[in-house]
Amino acid sequence: MKSNLDLVNETDNFPYYEDNPEKYTKLRSSYWELHLRGGSGPRGYMPQYVFEKFFEMPWVAAWDMDFGRKTLTPGPGCQEDIIRQELEQAREKGVFEVLKTGWRNELYPIYGHNDPSEKTISMERAGSALFGINSYGVHMTVYLNTTEGMKIWVPRRTKNKQTYGGYLDNTVAGGLCTGEQPFECMIRECAEEASLPEHLVRSNAKPCGTVSYIHIRDERAGGETGLVQPECQHVYDMEVGADVIPKPCDNEVEDFYLLTVKQVQEALAEGQFKPNCALVLLDFFVRHGILKGENEPDYIEIVSRLHRKMPFPTS
Amino acid sequence: MKSNLDLVNETDNFPYYEDNPEKYTKLRSSYWELHLRGGSGPRGYMPQYVFEKFFEMPWVAAWDMDFGRKTLTPGPGCQEDIIRQELEQAREKGVFEVLKTGWRNELYPIYGHNDPSEKTISMERAGSALFGINSYGVHMTVYLNTTEGMKIWVPRRTKNKQTYGGYLDNTVAGGLCTGEQPFECMIRECAEEASLPEHLVRSNAKPCGTVSYIHIRDERAGGETGLVQPECQHVYDMEVGADVIPKPCDNEVEDFYLLTVKQVQEALAEGQFKPNCALVLLDFFVRHGILKGENEPDYIEIVSRLHRKMPFPTS
Incomplete structure (x- = not known):
């Protein structure tokens, strides 16, 4: 029971920092952070194996990656489009179960901070768990x-x-x-x-x-x-x-x-x-x-x- | 407004780790942690200047202090008595405003984790803010x-x-x-x-x-x-x-x-x-x-x- x-x-x-700083830090640093251009702070956490599966595909050029800080940011162009193309191609190639079975044509928001330059962009619902938004x-x-x-x-x-x-x-x-x-x-x-x-x-x-x-x-x-x-x-x-x-x-x-x-x-x-x-x-x-x-x-x-x-x- | x-x-x-790890860590490390014998993890945060005022008094021997980790633990004997004596003497000497004006003869609990060895002990209410419990x-x-x-x-x-x-x-x-x-x-x-x-x-x-x-x-x-x-x-x-x-x-x-x-x-x-x-x-x-x-x-x-x-x- x-x-x-x-x-x-x-x-x-998901662990809390104050309960166990070591455990928290170890897990946190195992994820890639999704960032948005012009924004501050992470918007999502992506496991290493998801990152590897995504970015062994040929459209890597559209993303800025910092392998030291493990941050991932859509490159020049419309960030929403880059994310959408990424997910659509991954879906077509059958790379992820959650995209094959869970695609809904529903858009989920990714909010920014109150700074007006950080406008809300959207991501297909099925992809939200991959990016951890x-x-x-x-x-x-x-x-x-x-x-x-x-x-x-x-x-x-x-x-x-x-x-x-x-x-x-x-x-x-x-x-x-x-x-x-x-x-x-x-x-x-x-x-x-x-x-x-x-x-x-x-x-x-x-x-x-x-x-x-x-x-x-x-x-x-x-x-x-x-x-x-x-x-x-x-x-x-x-x-x-x-x-x-x-x-x-x-x-x-x-x-x-x-x-x-x-x-x-x-x-x-x-x-x-x-x-x-x-x-x-x-x-x-x-x-x-x-x-x-x-x-x-x-x-x-x-x-x-x-x-x-x-x-x-x-x- | x-x-x-x-x-x-x-x-x-009080800052949150995830909002700003540097700011949080800097502030947190400025405090002494109250620990209890046989317990795990901190029970309170004490500012450096409070620590210095307390422990320039002569009853330091009753406490175990780790100056590297900045932890403070009541030494051998009844932990509740050690804390009470500390507070009573500080009150008599007029070391802290909050003890002079706020003493209530009311006891506040300091809970332990579920481990039965960590029983709840008490502290005079006026002292709770000094120890940050x-x-x-x-x-x-x-x-x-x-x-x-x-x-x-x-x-x-x-x-x-x-x-x-x-x-x-x-x-x-x-x-x-x-x-x-x-x-x-x-x-x-x-x-x-x-x-x-x-x-x-x-x-x-x-x-x-x-x-x-x-x-x-x-x-x-x-x-x-x-x-x-x-x-x-x-x-x-x-x-x-x-x-x-x-x-x-x-x-x-x-x-x-x-x-x-x-x-x-x-x-x-x-x-x-x-x-x-x-x-x-x-x-x-x-x-x-x-x-x-x-x-x-x-x-x-x-x-x-x-x-x-x-x-x-x-x-």
């Missing part, structure tokens, strides 16, 4: 208060989904593309994944913060392992009445279950939830006073870890 | 929903309070002593500071997480400056009806005002709130959907910074 801290450790598994999403917990206590609507992912097939999930979740507002994205995902009507969501869904972490991918995510995945999820709560029943709509979800808090906690401890969704539920439990200092020995550590400060610009 | 991120930067003003507290926001929108009960600290006299504060707040449970502490503080009866608080106050940060003290806190103050606040919300009116009881609070969210936001921007209380209000605004991705450009950064991971054990 997994403790709540185990669940956090499983997803937020921050990605953004929305996750909502739909719940109701009954005479038997609080219950939560929990979907099961379809068995044949590429990533975490068959795992339990948050009621609604999705990725945030470049230029998309989180609340509008949530409304779209609610319709697509759970058949929840726009007017209901627009008047009842409540933004409640973010959950953020840095994950190093293993085989359960599908495709390459060791990829760095820093993620920031905008979290929403929506309390509904007994008459609101989410229903699968697209092929993402197999079924929805209405579970008590105890049932959700048991499923979490058994590892039945998609790991990052477990973190959104822990945050929900903290905000609703279900987890507290009196019943969770790792309370303060858990609350901090659910809100990791990202090493890259986030706005 | 201060932005919300300015308010965060003002309190959580984690301190813990409780902060509650009492609010009501009216036809004109949400309103928040906001106290003004008495003008002659040693620290931040005359500043606005959270409805109720207090420090958590060794062995005290956060909820029970909150109930006690509610009676002492705001005349809120136990039965009301016990049935209506809701734990909602923690706010944590590392502050480097300036002159507004009174006493020595440059002291490191890592703090974890257990935060509570309590919604009340119009019939509940907090009233000053001890000498901490001058008066309570019932302010609209807009009035609170204006007072925050004007710097009228005690700085760490501003962070608790920002967390309240995030959890209640008042601040969100759509209206706060630094939303993700702010949410992370309100929940800093502490460099010391917290449970």
Whole structure:
């Protein structure tokens, strides 16, 4: 059985400098840093073996590489185009699993610092994990208060989904593309994944913060392992009445279950939830006073870890 | 006018390694680390000048010092007694302002890691900032929903309070002593500071997480400056009806005002709130959907910074 801290450790598994400076520094220096021209500081971390596979291909000239500092910067020309061409060619040649199976024609933003010269550029979603850039999403917990206590609507992912097939999930979740507002994205995902009507969501869904972490991918995510995945999820709560029943709509979800808090906690401890969704539920439990200092020995550590400060610009 | 991120930067003003490794490392290496015998990792950061003032006194023999690594460990004997004697003698000799004016006869815990050999020991509250240990507290926001929108009960600290006299504060707040449970502490503080009866608080106050940060003290806190103050606040919300009116009881609070969210936001921007209380209000605004991705450009950064991971054990 997994403790709540185990669940956090499983997803937020990139080391922290202050916990162990040597371990952190060793791992960090094993990655190449993605930089953007005219910007300051890294925007992503790429494992050495990914770097080697990419840059044994013939379009190396379009990139500036510093082998001492292990930095990688798109060369002269449109940076967005250079990144796109890189990914498209790698996809055509079948170099990476995550590009073969995960290509979505969706663009993810790479934010700059507040300096106006650092404008946001975009990258195909499937490539984000290879470059280890921050990605953004929305996750909502739909719940109701009954005479038997609080219950939560929990979907099961379809068995044949590429990533975490068959795992339990948050009621609604999705990725945030470049230029998309989180609340509008949530409304779209609610319709697509759970058949929840726009007017209901627009008047009842409540933004409640973010959950953020840095994950190093293993085989359960599908495709390459060791990829760095820093993620920031905008979290929403929506309390509904007994008459609101989410229903699968697209092929993402197999079924929805209405579970008590105890049932959700048991499923979490058994590892039945998609790991990052477990973190959104822990945050929900903290905000609703279900987890507290009196019943969770790792309370303060858990609350901090659910809100990791990202090493890259986030706005 | 201060932005919300300015308010965060003002309190959580200890640098982050990933933002600027050089700056962080330079500052960190200027501090002595408090260690405990049999424990692993630091428990507090002490500025060089504090170290020199302490250890020009005659009881140096009771401490093990490593001048290369800048670590400071209580020597043979009861560690808690050694720390207490150190602080009592420094107080008698008038070496430090914070001991002269801030001595409270309240003990703060220094937690160990989960290893059972690392048991929790205590330190007089007034000494915690000199050693830079984690301190813990409780902060509650009492609010009501009216036809004109949400309103928040906001106290003004008495003008002659040693620290931040005359500043606005959270409805109720207090420090958590060794062995005290956060909820029970909150109930006690509610009676002492705001005349809120136990039965009301016990049935209506809701734990909602923690706010944590590392502050480097300036002159507004009174006493020595440059002291490191890592703090974890257990935060509570309590919604009340119009019939509940907090009233000053001890000498901490001058008066309570019932302010609209807009009035609170204006007072925050004007710097009228005690700085760490501003962070608790920002967390309240995030959890209640008042601040969100759509209206706060630094939303993700702010949410992370309100929940800093502490460099010391917290449970």
